[in-house]
Amino acid sequence: MSRETPFAYQAVYRYLVEWLDGASAAEQRLPSLRALAQRLKVSVSTTKYAYGLLEDEGRIYARPKQGYFSRPVPAPGLAPDTHLLDRVYAYARQPGMLALCSDAPAMLLSLDNPLLTVERELVRQYPRSQAPLYQPFGEAELRTALAERYTRSTTDYWQAEQVFLGTDLRAVLALSLDALELNGSVALVESPCSWAILRQLQAAKIRVIELPLDAEGRFDRQRLHEVLQREPVRLALLSSTLNTPHGSLMPAADKQQLCRWLGERGIWLLENDSYGEFCFTPEPARYRDYADPERLLVFSTFDKLIGSEAPFSYVLCRGQGARLQRHFLERAFRLSPIRQKAVAKLLGSGRVDQHLTQLRGLLRERMGQMQVLLAEHAAEQLRVVTPAGGATLWAEATRPVDMAQVYEQLLGQGIVIAPGQMFSQQGLWRHHLRLSFTLDWRQDIAGAVQRLARVIDQTP
Incomplete structure (x- = not known):
């Protein structure tokens, strides 16, 4: 890079990602902020921002007075006890x-190039001297676009202040569990269950009760009812429409019955909507159609739909908004304001819906x-x-x-x-x-x- 550009931090970020992917699986020390800035001919603040993004993604970490280091990746064949x-x-x-x-559905067809094109157009509208202020819960345009996307009627609607954005799925899920004081509790999950979900529940020290799905994608309702009567369940974490990775679609009546039982016991429903729009059945039933709105949190991510250039994740929650606000303020995610505005433009223009049909x-x-x-x-x-x-x-x-x-x-x-x-x-x-x-x-x-x-x- 010969000169600073509005996209300099992205170029530095990609440079570091490629460096990390090609580096040894063992822990590596990264160049200092100043050394990398001099090498790539950008400002120190630009390299610091790029390092911050990688730190939020868990790819690197900082040691006081020593600099940044990559997180070790298990080397194949060298650690037989590795998970x-x-x-x-x-x-x-x-x-x-x-x-x-x-x-990754977006591996077949992504919106990365249209996203970057929109971002370039926005950069001309928001020059550096007029850059939007940092928004701790996410950019207002994107929060509004998501609230509109999830609103279905005058009785089933969302507002922008009920939407929160973070760097990735792991981060927003961990923060949400903490904000709702669910760490260390008992959770119901469908089985088979996303490995990313299981790992995050394990990190939160949550005891998991797995409910196996049959060939038709249904729970044993009698067993489920007995579990709810016997166990101190605090949350149920379930796929919105089709189960992943099972691929099945649970009947609407089953979802309605489960939500009724959860509501009677005041159990939080955390709905994983990451694959909610990849169902081949038009207008499939979703858990949130029947859930107690005050005990519902919906979470999802953009990268499955848009591609790797949109790694952001988000949650929607009507209840306990003040707790989520406090935790998001303390976490202080570093997200590109212009990139978020570009995603909002794609959502608002209908480009995402056209893309979904093709995909x-x-x-x-x-x-x-x-x-x-x-x-x-x-x-x-x-x-x-x-x-x-x-x-x-x-x-x-x-x-x-x-x-x-x-x-x-x-x-x-x-x-x-x-x-x-x-x-x-x-x-x-x-x-x-x-x-x-x-x-x-x-x-x-x-x-x-x-x-x-x-x-x-x-x-x-």
Whole structure:
């Protein structure tokens, strides 16, 4: 970079991301703020802002009087006691590996380029001398756009002050659990459950009770009712529309009954809306349609829909707004004001809805391609139910096979899968795996499916 530009911090951020991705998995010391500023010919404040973004994402951390350091990444093959989840994603990042384990819809079609185009236009409207003031809860335009997007009627509406933005899903979920004083409590979750959700609940020292979904995506209602009567449950954390990674869509009547039981007991419902708009069924029932509005918190993230240039996450909550405000003020997230305004423009212009229509169509197409390959090459090894949406397929072995062993065998062939054990804290789903169809289809996906089937056959 030869000169300072309004996007200098983004260029520094990308430079550091690439440096971190290419660096050793062990802890590394980063250049000092001043040294990096001199190297890249930008201001120290620009490098400090870029470092701050990486720190909020958990990629780096600061040591007093020593500088910034990268957080160690588990090195594949070097730590046999490393958690399965960490090993899967460490291997998936290695060059030359074919990762059949991703869950990113925007990998097929992103809005990154339109987002950056809108941002460039906004920079001309908001020159540096007139830059908007820092907003601790997120930019007003984006909070307003989200409130409007979630409003459905005169009785089911949201206001901008009930929307809060943060750097990523991990951060906003951790902050929300803290603000609602739910740390150390008991939670109900659907099972299989997102590994990111399970890890965050574990970090909050929350005891998790898993409710297994049947093949149709339904809970055992009798068992659920007994659990609610027996256990001191404080929150239920559930997918908004389709379950991820299971891919099923729970009937509206079941959601309504569960919300009625939660409301009777004053239990908080935390609705994960990260995949809420990737359902192939028009107007699917959502938990928030039936939940107690004063015991409801909805959270989601932009990166699944827009792409990696929009890593922000957000929560909507009507109850306990004062607590959330206090915690967001104390946390002081550092988010790009112009980037948030650009996301708001995409939402308000209808561009996101047009994109969603295209993306859902592309997801259906790629899902069909993967189903054809599985039917041709792995029909005797795997049972796959057509999902109601999303970016992945949930598959079960036709005979008892430990998918963790299949995963280990496939690593030697350059293929990474996501064993079902990753999606449970209680050792469930050992004979299952999650397969992505948001892949680079220029690669030999058919060959990978054949090797998967062969390894399943060879695993005792």
